[in-house]
């Protein structure tokens with residue numbers, strides 16, 4: 001379980017997150033919503049340790065990660081699929097997948113884990129020898145997700161997985177995320193601008209505004225009034 005308490009994050013003197021508290025339990029897909037520029041990516045980076053908070057605490061299954069480096073956090077079980085995917089375009093699909101093992105405490109590639117990913121994303125099996133940069137945006141997104149899932153993270157952070165991808169692949173990715181949530185052993189925090197995708201994939205929502213979480217609830221209870229108040233521009 002991820003627990004964030006009273007997190008404050010600044011870019012130099014500019015306060016982006018002033019007081020964020022939230023928790024995400026395994027077996028749940030939670031979406032983080034909010035207007036452009038409100039600080040959603042900043043929060044994911046602070047959870048991953050790419051940005052240092054000025055105040056507050058990040059714990060995963062009771063272990064305090066606040067002072068730990070991003071690579072330590074990856075080893076502790078945080079998987080991060082950043083906006084823009086972060087794949088290596090000149091390496092093959094298979095080589096990109098193998099990079100996923102580097103962040104494990106035991107970096108020996110497991111053929112069974114590789115097979116599992118190829119089964120979950122058949123397109124990666126088909127294109128395993130291609131340079132990753134030649135894949136479509138949606139296929140690259142699947143690769144980026146598979147590379148992180150290889151490590152069997154306890155917490156999966158996803159930043160705008162639908163950005164720039166076709167609706168058919170969007171649906172496939174949505175099904176994979178929902179399936180991971182249902183398995184019950186992974187907590188998932190999804191940042192998503194595309195509201196329909198977020199609401200059809202997640203079971204719980206958080207809304208960020210003014211540097212903090214201003215609303216949370218079950219997706220089943222999300223309505224147009226909430227969208228107008230917190231998400232309309």
Ligand SMILES: Nc1ncnc2c1ncn2[C@@H]1O[C@H](COP(=O)(O)OP(=O)(O)OP(=O)(O)O)[C@@H](O)[C@H]1O
Pocket residue numbers: 011016034035036037038039040041042043193
């Ligand atoms: N490296 C940086 N230096 C200074 N300010 C930054 C930096 N990165 C982001 N910001 C600012 O921090 C604020 C929050 O940005 P962030 O990307 O976290 O928002 P977001 O909610 O994820 O937005 P979007 O939905 O557009 O991705 C924005 O005002 C942004 O301009």
